[in-house]
Amino acid sequence: MxxxxxxxxxxxxxxxxxxxxxxxxxxxxxxxxxxxxxxxxxxxxxxxxxxxxxxxxxxxxxxxxxxxxxxxxxxxxxxxxxxxxxxxxxxxxxxxxxxxxxxxxxxxxxxxxxxxxxxxxxxxxxxxxxxxxxxxxxxxxxxxxxxxxxxxxxxxxxxxxxxxxxxxxxxxxxxxxxxxxxxxxxxxxxxxxxxxxxxxxxxxxxxxxxxxxxxxxxxxxxxxxxxxxxxxxxxxxxxxxxxxxxxxxxxxxxxxxxxxxxxxxxxxxxxxxxxxxxxxxxxxxxxxxxxxxxxxxxxxxxxxxxxxxEEQITQQIKTAFHDDFSGKIKSEWNALRIMPDNSWCNIEENPGYLRLFSGESIQSSFDNHILAIRQKDFDFEAQTKVEFTPKTFNQMAGITLFLNTQNYMYCYITWDEKEGKVIRFILSIDGEYELSDVIIPITEQWVSLKVAVSGPVGKFYYREDDKHPWQQVGAPQDMSTLAGGFTGNFVGIGVHDMDRKAGCSADFDYFIYEGLDK
Incomplete structure (x- = not known):
């Protein structure tokens, strides 16, 4: 032995x-x-x-x-x-x-x-x-x-x-x-x-x-x-x-x-x-x-x-996750209070992509359409690429760091009456929300979103063309606001519509999580 x-x-x-x-x-x-x-x-x-x-x-x-x-x-x-x-x-x-x-x-x-x-x-x-x-x-x-x-x-x-x-x-x-x-x-x-x-x-x-x-x-x-x-x-x-x-x-x-x-x-x-x-x-x-x-x-x-x-082995801690949605969605995904099924997360309508149909708001405890995985590292990067055509400010799709419906960070694509299709950011701490005044107009059909976390600090990014460098969305965020309660923090994607149930959808090309802990 x-x-x-x-x-x-x-x-x-x-x-x-x-x-x-x-x-x-x-x-x-x-x-x-x-x-x-x-x-x-x-x-x-x-x-x-x-x-x-x-x-x-x-x-x-x-x-x-x-x-x-x-x-x-x-x-x-x-x-x-x-x-x-x-x-x-x-x-x-x-x-x-x-x-x-x-x-x-x-x-x-x-x-x-x-x-x-x-x-x-x-x-x-x-x-x-x-x-x-x-x-x-x-x-x-x-x-x-x-x-x-x-x-x-x-x-x-x-x-x-x-x-x-x-x-x-x-x-x-x-x-x-x-x-x-x-x-x-x-x-x-x-x-x-x-x-x-x-x-x-x-x-x-x-x-x-x-x-x-x-x-x-x-x-x-x-x-x-x-x-x-x-x-x-x-x-x-x-x-x-x-x-x-x-x-x-x-x-x-x-x-x-x-x-x-x-x-x-x-x-x-x-x-x-x-x-x-x-x-x-x-x-x-x-x-x-x-x-x-x-x-x-x-x-x-x-x-x-x-x-x-019984034999000499080496402990392996593997935290990386990659889903290109080429088959059924991977089993590591979780959803909030509802099962991730074809009624709202579908890979058949647009093969090779994940289509998420909108749910209620990101604070809903009923039909909150978030698909997320556990944060397993203090330092990590996660990114996705999304196609979304919002028609009103009540429609949104993007990437989120999510502890619960009271504590989350959400970087999302939405609609602005003056600027058209834009990127915005909202933060909630213990149920008190803060909507960033940063409004970023975008013109491309597909937009990449990324979150990079280094210990106590999280930063969100976007880019419209994969050849261009990442651009930061708003200020760095304090990750300690996503600690506490009975669960741990999740990182994921979501689509929400407060105008109409299942009123819109977004297609996601991939989702990548890379742990950077040593």
Whole structure:
């Protein structure tokens, strides 16, 4: 066996709440997708070192239109039993205090790529559900429980457990409160593992920010009582100099050789701003005196760590993306609360090009026609070439840096009554917009647009002829305005029309993303 040195995070950009699983010789990681569809991104690996995007699981099972900001698909959990994959997820419909409307569902499939079943509704008492398959054949549903009566802002009141009956396709029997949480509070992300004579309950506490912590409990009975390990398994809360912050939400996997690893989320703040969102890291854990410990002997995240592999391999972090729209659109694309399908993103009407039909405004939570990929690098360039003939100022098409409907940058082609076809720029920070007074007339049919990001600064460019140099649009922008919330920043293209539904369309020749991080 070899020790392969790797660098965390293993999944860069918006890849939060990782849940890890091994099925025979293949490892899987699924992550939260929130309002982006298709939902629940799944990765696979043969060695825990290099990961490949294998599928997105939620395609037709959910309706996210109108869901509020930072809601929708939270903390999926993937398990496997008797030749079948089980995926548990939460569809959050509201987080307005004091209540939280969070509905938990189960879908199944014989293969990770599907087809996946129709959802089975489970409960709504809290979020972050997971399914434990016990050795006796019984199945148990865990989830955080939300108690609106609590006087604190976060009202997570611990972890509950209830049996799941596969024949009835429902949870049944008594609900057991198995963990009240610690003084860190905000207890969530429960997973149960069986090791020797104990059931081990892994939870996240302290919130998903700087106080994030992985805690461990154990019991000889699945319904408790559970004994708390007073020492946290993982946290960066007391390590302000660590490059990896907000570390928590862990899940475990055992290799065929008996090694154990924990996947967990982290952030890499840049000048205090987590522009790339919450990412996925991994570290080895060991069993000591009946408890889990990081293999390093510490309780903090490690940027550089080691994975035991059967042969010497090299970690490869590939972030480049290129779609020339010569076939079906590539699977890395996501859309906001709607599926990217032929009804609005079409490659058949003008072969070799992507035709995007207009949606509502870029701030809409219903029909916002954005096609985007994750920002995976602090430094990158992305560009596209678009043909668009707007007829009014309410029609626009262009390139965007997009955190959410409250925080975005949009460089777009539109119409001006005095200048005709023009390029404009709009910025939104926490819902407060600023429309640049820069108006650039253009005459060519095709226009290239580019965004170049270098750490905390983003710049937008255009050119009408590929032979001419790029011209900057407006002033440099502060990328920290695209940090925060539950997701990471996206970069993409869109078409919008506030005059008429599907009132216009734009053709895109290509889209290129090149990561420049060293």
């Amino acid at each position: 070899y020790k392969t040195k790797i660098k965390n995070p293993i999944l860069r950009g918006f890849n939060p709440d990782p849940n890890i699983l091994r099925v025979e010789d293949t490892y899987y990681l699924v992550v939260s997708s929130f309002e982006w569809l298709p939902g629940v991104r799944a990765y696979s690996s043969k060695d825990l070192v290099n990961w490949t995007h294998v599928t997105d699981i939620l395609t037709h099972q959910v309706n996210l239109q109108g869901n509020p900001l930072n809601c929708s698909i939270w903390a999926p959990q993937l398990s496997y039993s008797n030749g079948k994959f089980y995926l548990i997820y939460t569809d959050v419909k509201s987080t307005a205090r004091p209540f939280k409307d969070s509905h938990n569902y189960l879908i199944t499939a014989d293969e990770i790529t599907g087809p996946w079943s129709e959802p089975i509704y489970l409960n709504s008492s809290g979020f972050d559900p997971s399914l434990f398959h016990d050795e006796d054949g019984r199945k148990w549903l865990l989830n955080e429980i939300w108690d609106y009566r609590m006087t604190t802002s976060n009202k997570s009141a611990g972890i509950v457990l209830q049996e799941y009956d596969e024949e009835l396709k429902a949870v049944t029997g008594p609900v057991y409160k198995i963990f009240d949480g610690t003084e860190l509070a905000k207890t969530e992300a429960p997973h149960i593992y069986r090791h020797q004579e104990y059931y081990y309950l892994i939870t996240a506490e302290g919130g998903t920010g700087t106080g994030h912590t992985v805690t461990v409990c154990r019991s000889t009975s699945i319904t408790g009582p559970y004994e708390l390990d007073e020492r946290p398994l993982l946290t960066a809360s007391d390590k302000p100099d660590s490059p990896l912050q907000c570390s928590g939400h862990g899940s475990l996997v055992e290799t065929p050789q008996g090694k154990w690893y924990m996947a967990y989320l982290c952030t890499r703040p840049l000048n205090g701003a987590a522009i790339l969102g919450r990412e996925t890291a991994i570290q080895e854990v060991v069993w000591e005196d009946g408890w889990l410990r990081l293999e390093t002997g510490e309780d903090g995240p490690a940027v550089e760590t080691y994975i035991e592999t």
